[in-house]
Amino acid sequence: MPYIARVPPLVDAVPVVALLVLLATAYRHPSGRVEALVAVVTAAATLATGIVSRDETEAAVRHLAPVVVFLATILVVADVCARAGLFRAAAQVVRDVSHGRADRLLGGVFVLAAAVTAVLSLDATVVLLTPVVIGAALAMGTSSRPGAYACLRMANSASLLLPVSNLTNLLAMRHLDLTFGGFALVMAPVLAAVLVVEYVVLRLLFRRDLAARTEPAAPTPDVPLPRVPLVVVAAMLVGFAALSPLGVEPFWVSTAAALVLVAWARRRDLLTLGDAVRAAHPSFAVFVLALGVVVAALAVGFLGDAVARVLPDSTSYAALLVIAVVATVLANLLTNLSATLLVVPLVAPLGDAAVLAALLGLNIGSGLTYTGSLANLLWRRGLTHQGERISMREFHRVSLVATPVTLVAAVSVLALVT
Template sequence: MNLIAMVATVVATIVLVSTDAAEAYTLFGRLVPIFAFVTGMSVVVNIAAQVGVFDAVTRALETVAPVRAGARRQALWSGLILISIVVTVFLSLDTTAILLTPLAIAVARRNGLNLMAVAFAVVWIANIASLHLPVSNLTNLLALSGGGFTSELDYITAAWVPATIATGIAVAAALVINRLPERITSTTAHHPRREQVVADPLLRPSLITLGLLLPALASPIPYWLSSSVAAVVMVVLAALKRRDLLRLHLIPWPSLLLATAMSTVATAVSVLGGAQLVQAMLDDATPLTIATTGAVAANLLNNIPAFLALEPAVSTTQGYLALLIGVNTGPIITPWASLATLLWHDQLLRAGVQIRWRTFILFGLILAPVAVVVPALSLML
């Protein structure tokens, strides 16, 4: 798949530059900050995980939970859902996927929570609850940069109703799956012993770096700059104290390559006449139709290229919101529909948890129609 994605990227880039160099530069200008952010966060999170940061965080979370077993599990489960929502809303769905997945799995293992339910709760909330703020989802940032909204405040004002409805659906789905029997393959991944984690020379600096990074991501500082600076700090610290941590697999190269290929192909197709075709198909379409089309396109391609391909067909705030509902809440069926899903699955594998893609697809086929249709209908009231 990597070779196919690479060839597709090269061919599409050549076609795009040959037909419309300005469009190619615009595309790359919009995508570079996105992938810089994901790359930086992946480096930070994966180094932090290896030095025991998530073990330290889970111990703190468990410390405040009740001692009695039933109340403890309920409190930890509710806490994980709440944290997932807050991180998704303020720090983006990709941050939730790569930051909270190992944390949630660690908490679930230590306290007897349903691993399958916890894993799905994280990925569903990451995707479906990503409408609230522009920074919640990178497609929201694309809509803002493309002129879909006059300002961040304009976006928040317009999106709060469908965003709240979508988040409620995600939470309800998480509660339902928590009542189902656990059917996943889980192995015990290698984790340092607690004494080694506490003694690791990078533990304290990593905690400080993450502690400074999270509020920075919610500030006016460019999100890609914050994650890139944090990644450089972590790499320098590792180079000085733990060179064994510096490996190429810290960055999810296959996921980034696949998303780049699909985005480039989508834009090339749009320049070659796809934009006119999309405009003709969705001319005077209802928000429900636009949202459904966006969800289907996201699951066939990926949510970022789906947004780029369908963006020429929308021009109003309502149209942009409908498209965002489709490409944000809908891509929970195919593995490649959302970069966050690929990052989530990568973190599961690193934690020794194997969820079959057919299980993910089956649940997605049930949940996606509800997650797309109900918020879209709210735009028509």
């Protein structure tokens, strides 16, 4: 049904301004208090317009609440794993099995980054894994750039495998007629194709870096693989798969894992309760809820109608490709989280294949520009803090080559398996 303006144009523009303010806040990454304050103010301003009703607002919050709890608890799990040395130990294993060869190190980093992204979310890959991968490369006397970009590319592209790998997947799950295992079964061959394409592209783009040698950095002491975090994370993954058919939301499993790991880490003086609370980033939880309210207002307005007009009404190969491209464009204009809230409900009536195609654009496509995913910005900020200079030109040299090729390959495989 075409959108008909129900409010004066100035009032109708409030959600647009609110979204722009939220996105600007996310890009600047201010203190938690400022982030939460901006979120509350923009949500309140949107609600004051009356564009979304009270029932619509409550529905949006109920939809997002389990996802927000999962996000907070999985961030705590990742933080404890980092404090325990799990990422350092895993990077050491990859470094050792590469036997000093940069190309083998890159292949190992691809697999490791894909695994971390799939199980602990893309934020863990860009924030916690990337620094230790860089350290492993420098210790070998090879360029850190291929490994750093492998982490970035996998943070977005490898977040396809499991419903818990990305908030976009979790938000889409209620629109899919798939269990946790069913989702993974469909996406596994897609991810396999993505891994191959991404690896080949980075091998070609960074062939000089992989051939060059530098003076090895001073070695850092090896750390043993921490067994308790590893066992808890493995049990958490099994819990996701086993309890999903029973209708148990993933946040229950991640909350249990977080509580176990926090108790374990406290006994070993690895963190305090304050550290655990900060690791959960409660201000970002408020931010995500506010974003849901604002995008709900946009979805019932002109933007939702405009997007609906360009989406196809079938699930042919060409239609799936169009859906993925539209999702990619929206992800890079609005960030993939906002775009998910907008586009997934619109394609859901077409069935699982359409929703999964949208996820390809929302996940892989978000790696096209810095604005596509907050993970991109976190990655660049982290490298800057480490003294690694990444220019906009270099970032887009990689992303503009890798993203379109990977997206087409992923859609092609998806069309074959659905």
